Each structure stands twice: as structure tokens, then as C-alpha cells.
Amino acid sequence: MPATILHARRAVPAALTATAALLLLAAPAAAHVLGSGRIAGGLEAGFVHPIMGLDHVLAMLAVGMWGAQLGGRAIWVLPVCFPMVMAFGGALGVAGVPFPAVETGIGASVLILGGAIALALRPPVPVSAAIVGFLALFHGYAHGVELPDAADPVAFALGFVIATGLIHAAGILIGLVIRLPWGVRVLRGAGAAIGVAGIGLLTGLIVA
Amino acid sequence: MSRRNAVIAGAALCILGATPAAAHIVGPDSPLYDVLRHPVFEPTLAAVMIALGLWAGQQRSRTGWAMAAIFLVAVIAGAGAATFDVLPPLRPIAVASSMVVLGALAAARLQLPLWLAAALAAMAGIYQGAFGTLAHFQGGTGPYSIADLAVAAALLPVAGLQLVQRLQAGWMQVVFRVLGSWVAAAGILLLALLIRIR
Numbered sequence: 001m002p003a004t005i006l007h008a009r010r011a012v013p014a015a016l017t018a019t020a021a022l023l024l025l026a027a028p029a030a031a032h033v034l035g036s037g038r039i040a041g042g043l044e045a046g047f048v049h050p051i052m053g054l055d056h057v058l059a060m061l062a063v064g065m066w067g068a069q070l071g072g073r074a075i076w077v078l079p080v081c082f083p084m085v086m087a088f089g090g091a092l093g094v095a096g097v098p099f100p101a102v103e104t105g106i107g108a109s110v111l112i113l114g115g116a117i118a119l120a121l122r123p124p125v126p127v128s129a130a131i132v133g134f135l136a137l138f139h140g141y142a143h144g145v146e147l148p149d150a151a152d153p154v155a156f157a158l159g160f161v162i163a164t165g166l167i168h169a170a171g172i173l174i175g176l177v178i179r180l181p182w183g184v185r186v187l188r189g190a191g192a193a194i195g196v197a198g199i200g201l202l203t204g205l206i207v208a
Numbered sequence: 209m210s211r212r213n214a215v216i217a218g219a220a221l222c223i224l225g226a227t228p229a230a231a232h233i234v235g236p237d238s239p240l241y242d243v244l245r246h247p248v249f250e251p252t253l254a255a256v257m258i259a260l261g262l263w264a265g266q267q268r269s270r271t272g273w274a275m276a277a278i279f280l281v282a283v284i285a286g287a288g289a290a291t292f293d294v295l296p297p298l299r300p301i302a303v304a305s306s307m308v309v310l311g312a313l314a315a316a317r318l319q320l321p322l323w324l325a326a327a328l329a330a331m332a333g334i335y336q337g338a339f340g341t342l343a344h345f346q347g348g349t350g351p352y353s354i355a356d357l358a359v360a361a362a363l364l365p366v367a368g369l370q371l372v373q374r375l376q377a378g379w380m381q382v383v384f385r386v387l388g389s390w391v392a393a394a395g396i397l398l399l400a401l402l403i404r405i406r
Contacts, residue, residue: 043251076382080315080389087393091400144400153405154251157397161390 046159049143050167055106055201056139060164062113062194063132064171069117069178069187074125078132079168083161085133086140093144102145104202105138111198117191120184252303252398253340256332257361259310259391261368262384264329266314269373271322275329276365282330283361286337287354295338300402303339306332307395314388317381336361 050056060082067078092099112135115121116128123131143160174190177183200206260279264272289295296302310332313320320328340357372384 076385079386083393084312084315084389084396087396090397094397094400094404144397147397147401153401154255154394154398157394157401158251158255158390160397161393164393165386165390 042153042155043159046156046161047163049146049156049160050163054197054206055110056143057167058194058197059106059109059113059135059139060167061171061174062110062117062191064168064173065175065187065191065194066113066117066128066132066171067168068172068175069120069191070122070125070128072125074128075172077125077129079165079172081129081133082136082168083164086136086143086164087157087161089137089140090144090147091140092137093141094147095144099137099141102138102142105135106142107198107201109135109138109198110201111195114191114194114196114198118188118195119191120188250340251394252307253336253357253360254364255391255394256303256306256310256336257364258368259307259314259388260329260332261365262372262388263310263314263318264325264365265369265372265384266317267319267325271319271325272369272373274322275325276362276369278326279329279333279336279365280358280361282333283337283340283357284354286334286339287341287357288337289334290338290341291354295342296334299335299339299342301399302331302335304395304398304402306335308392308399311388311390311392311395315385315392316388317385333361 050060063078063082067075070078089099112131116131147156175187178187180186197206257279260275264275266272267275286296309328313328337354337357341354372381375381
């Protein structure tokens with residue numbers, strides 16, 4: 001057996017022992033713990049907020065997926081349109097402006113967006129943007145009403161919007177499956193599943 | 209001593225002799241470091257500067273660079289005026305409005321005439337300067353404020369401008385528009401929160 005291999009074999013147990021010793025004696029790292037500071041606390045609270053509700057997550061995923069399915073300009077128009085109109089809805093909620101049937105609207109948004117993907121609906125981009133924007137109002141309003149007095153409102157708003165945008169991005173990435181030979185069916189199937197979840201949310205069978 | 213024992217002994221020495229990590233030695237107690245990091249880690253200031261940079265990058269090259277330069281001058285002017293207690297009205301609301309306007313313009317990739325783009329950059333800069341300087345004086349770090357803001361106002365928008373102008377791939381331009389929409393959306397929410405607080 002070559003000397004280098006023998007050498008390496010001897011070195012492995014020593015390295016493992018040293019690693020074990022380091023691991024056992026290691027103290028917890030305390031650098032940059034998120035959530036303790038004013039800005040980090042606000043950013044974290046805002047970031048987590050949209051992720052906490054299944055209805056919101058499904059709708060935002062569906063926005064990205066539908067954008068990817070429509071392709072062309074829609075792939076960016078929908079994710080650009082949604083957060084801005086959602087924020088406007090949030091502002092209405094913060095201001096306490098009355099808004100009807102918010103929970104129904106949110107459930108319906110999951111059903112409509114999922115249904116649009118399942119049926120592969122292809123309206124003109126302005127129409128799809130208007131649909132997405134209208135549905136975003138319900139989501140924004142619900143978030144706006146629940147907005148806590150965050151440690152840092154700007155960080156909260158940024159965290160909230162970034163999380164929303166990242167879920168859209170995840171939806172777009174899922175939607176890119178359409179480029180694969182079997183992707184069209186998979187995407188439409190996923191849309192149908194989201195639509196069914198929307199029915200569950202509307203009927204109360206699924207609690208977000 | 210065998211190699212194995214030497215490794216164990218070395219590891220033990222390292223662990224037993226370890227002292228607390230002393231990175232960030234110029235931490236919160238250092239006024240210079242505090243003001244240098246302020247515009248970068250203060251979301252309002254950073255968001256406006258990033259949005260301005262993105263939008264400037266979407267303009268014609270001459271307009272974009274003019275915007276960045278005018279913004280820098282305006283920030284220094286706003287900060288300088290604030291040190292003499294000359295403050296523009298409605299500062300927080302104006303800064304949130306800057307987020308909305310500049311973010312929306314970047315999202316729309318709207319090209320405006322030089323005079324109008326420059327006017328918007330100047331307006332945003334004056335409020336940035338005043339807002340940032342006021343925060344420093346409240347934190348007792350005022351003397352560093354103008355230099356600090358000037359550095360950030362020179363670096364962040366130019367970084368955004370350069371990114372947009374150099375990364376010409378179609379999907380990158382989409383990313384920049386989406387980033388603009390995020391700033392605008394955060395600005396809308398912030399406006400609502402500010403109005404509620406008032």
C-alpha cells in the first residue's frame with residue numbers, strides 16, 4: 001500500500017478526534033442574532049407575517065405560477081403589480097377604511113388564481129394584472145388590519161414586501177416547470193390543487 | 209508525541225486558550241462606525257438610495273449620472289442645512305413618499321426628461337440629508353453626519369446605476385423592476401403607518 005494512503009489513514013482518526021473535541025467544547029455562536037435589535041426585529045416580524053397564513057402563501061405562489069404560465073411580459077408584470085396593490089390594500093387596512101368580505105375575497109383569490117392556472121387561461125396582460133391587483137387588495141387589507149406596532153415600521157414593511165416577493169419568485173420557479181415536456185400538465189395539476197384548496201378555504205374545510 | 213496526540217493537544221490548547229471573538233471592535237460605541245453604517249443599515253435611507261440608483265440606471269447614461277451627482281449635492285445641502293436647524297417640513301412622510309415615487313418609477317422603467325429626473329433626485333436628496341442628519345444629531349453623532357451621508361449617497365446610487373447599466377440580461381432587468389416595486393410597496397405601507405401614528 002502506498003505510503004501516502006497509509007499516512008492519510010492514520011491522520012483520519014486524529015482529525016476525527018480533534019473535530020469531536022472541538023464540537024463538544026464549542027460554545028454557542030452569538031453573533032448577529034436576528035430579532036434582538038430594532039431593525040432586525042421589525043424585519044423579522046415583517047418577513048414572517050405573510051408566510052404565516054396558508055391562504056396568503058397559496059395565492060402568492062399562484063401569482064408567480066400564473067405569470068410563468070402566461071410568459072412574456074406577464075412574468076414580471078404580475079409580481080410587480082401584486083405587491084404594490086397589496087401595499088395599497090394594506091394602507092386601507094391600516095387606515096381602518098371599511099372593506100367588504102375580506103376573508104371571502106382571500107379564499108376566492110386562491111380559487112380564482114388556481115383555477116386560472118388549471119384552465120390555462122390566457123387573458124391579455126393588462127386584464128390578468130387587473131385581476132391579480134384586485135385580488136391583492138384583499139390580501140393587503142387583511143395584512144394591514146393585523147399590522148402590529150413593529151419595532152421599526154420601515155423594516156417591518158420591507159420584510160413584509162420582501163417575503164411576499166420571494167414567494168412570488170418561488171411561484172415563478174415552480175411555474176418554469178412548464179418548459180419541460182410534461183411540465184404543462186404538472187403545472188395545471190398544481191393549479192387545480194390550489195383551486196381545490198381555495199374551495200376548502202371558502203367552505204371552511206381548510207383553516208388558514 | 210504521535211501525530212494524533214499532537215492534534216488533540218493542539219485542539220485542546222486552542223479551545224482552552226480561546227478568548228471571546230473581538231470582531232466589530234468599532235461597534236456601537238464608535239461614533240464614526242455608527243454613522244458610516246447608518247445609511248446602509250437604516251432601511252429608509254438605503255431603500256431610497258437603492259431605488260434612485262436603479263431608476264438612474266434605467267435612464268440614458270448622461271441623465272443617470274447627472275441624477276446621481278445632483279442627488280449627492282442635494283444630500284450634502286440637506287444635511288448641511290439640517291445642522292443649522294433649517295429643516296424641510298413633513299420629513300418622514302416625504303422620505304416615505306420618495307420610496308413610493310422612486311420605487312414606482314424604477315418598477316415602471318419610466319424615462320423622464322433630464323430636468324424632471326434631476327428635480328426628483330434633488331428633492332429626494334434634500335430630504336435624505338435632513339432626515340439622516342437629524343437622526344445622527346439625536347444620537348449624538350452629528351459631527352460625522354455630513355461626511356457619512358455623502359459617502360453613502362455617493363456609493364449606493366452609483367452602485368445601483370452601475371448594476372443596471374452593466375447587467376443588461378433581460379431577466380436581470382426584470383429583477384431590477386421587481387426590486388423597485390418592493391421599495392414602492394414598502395413605502396406605501398410606511399406612509400400608511402406614519403399617517404396612523406400621526
